[in-house]
Amino acid sequence: GPKVLQIPSHQIIDMGQMVTLNCDPVSNHLYFYWYKQILGQQMEFLVNFYNGKVMEKSKLFKDQFSVERPDGSYFTLKIQPTALEDSAVYFCASSLVLNTGQLYFGEGSKLTVL
Amino acid sequence: GDSVTQTEGPVTVSESESLIINCTYSATSIAYPNLFWYVRYPGEGLQLLLKVITAGQKGSSRGFEATYNKETTSFHLQKASVQESDSAVYYCALGDDNYAQGLTFGLGTRVSVFP
Helix, strand or coil: CCCCEEECCEEEECCCCCEEEEEECCCCCCEEEEEEECCCCCEEEEEEEECCEEEEECCCCCCCEEEECHHHCCEEEEECCCCHHHCEEEEEEEECCCCCCCCEECCCEEEEEC | CCEEEECCCCEEEECCCCEEECEEEECCCCCCCEEEEEEECCCCCCEEEEEECCCCCEEEECCEEEECECCCCECCEEECCCCHHHCEEEEEEEECCCCCCCCEECCCEEEEEEC
């Protein structure tokens, strides 16, 4: 089936540094999402993105977070600066349309902030 | 806020046995949420298994079934006879009609099927 690729699969950084998580969505999809899962907790919605803009974001999407998809390449999540509580697995997802709930997820990028 | 509670794993079953994973939901912001089961097989990303958007209806896929019960706010996943290839982590989720705030997921239930 359609695949969403995430790079890197695991990253360890020091608190205060910047990190960029990359997502290669399904090729013809138009809507892009990031979810965050802290160890032992549910996966939670961060943001969705369409046509170059953030459509919706949750309260977890702090000011230090930003998303973009320059020139139709990777869909990225940037955190600058990082904090200890940003340690989590971040899942990227994409969908062709918005109102079906059918999302395709990547395997996740595990971020460890020391 | 909205929440989803599901059977705590891990769940271990033998091949050809039946499986049920319980899911109950609380939707404070949505009168009639859309309900989903997602699955993550080893080495793969999360993918949609089935969904039901109308209360009282049943969804099915790959031998799995789930019925949307608004009286008991439940959406249990069942399969009559599991196979080793059903070993995966299963997630119950809910969303509103436009998914503007994304999907609300349960914690996931790891299922291991042994031959």
